[in-house]
């Protein structure tokens with residue numbers, strides 16, 4: 001049974017077809033990259049996977065639960081790092097992560113252990129007692145990454161995992177994601193072709209709300225960038241920051 005199954009998902013906002021007949025599956029052991037230019041429908045798909053929006057059509061199963069029918073159960077069982085998600089400004093990382101652990105019904109000793117592990121892994125141990133409002137955007141992103149993994153969920157959904165992180169932490173997070181995906185399903189949305197090519201075991205290319213290709217960047221001979229340009233074309237490339245320079 002796939003960890004994530006999406007079949008014929010569609011969602012429009014007014015006249016904009018944000019997601020238009022999307023289908024894909026992600027199994028345990030996969031680090032699946034959802035790669036597409038700005039406005040391709042990535043965030044809308046993640047919001048549907050976590051029960052934050054009601055699709056117009058299609059079915060979704062996450063760990064054999066339906067996030068539309070039972071969003072709370074889905075959110076309890078998965079880890080989520082939303083795009084532009086920030087921790088509450090009036091709490092410290094330790095307070096926030098303890099709170100997350102409590103609502104995930106974790107043993108308090110395990111929560112304390114996990115907080116220290118994550119603070120060490122992402123190098124924010126000296127910020128654990130500082131209010132989030134006094135942390136940089138990158139430091140807040142580290143806390144948000146920690147909350148997504150705190151309860152060791154079987155499925156993790158991350159929108160732009162490396163946004164705002166410095167290169168050293170990016171390398172650590174890439175390594176961690178790879179390792180975590182050995183036993184779980186990790187779904188990352190990104191418009192960074194290099195990141196998708198480097199870390200993902202499978203990549204779905206999305207544009208205009210549709211999945212237009214799937215590839216295995218570790219096995220495919222053709223570089224992912226070429227496949228991406230083939231399917232997304234110049235218009236999509238214009239909306240993909242790191243390959244703007246290829247434009248005439």
Ligand SMILES: Nc1ncnc2c1ncn2[C@@H]1O[C@H](COP(=O)(O)OP(=O)(O)OP(=O)(O)O)[C@@H](O)[C@H]1O
Pocket residue numbers: 013016017018019036037038039040041042043044045083191
């Ligand atoms: N709440 C909303 N109301 C109206 N239009 C929306 C809404 N959410 C998304 N859209 C539109 O749906 C389309 C897909 O948006 P989405 O945020 O899913 O794209 P994305 O692939 O995540 O883009 P990005 O990489 O820029 O974050 C866009 O055209 C966007 O303007």
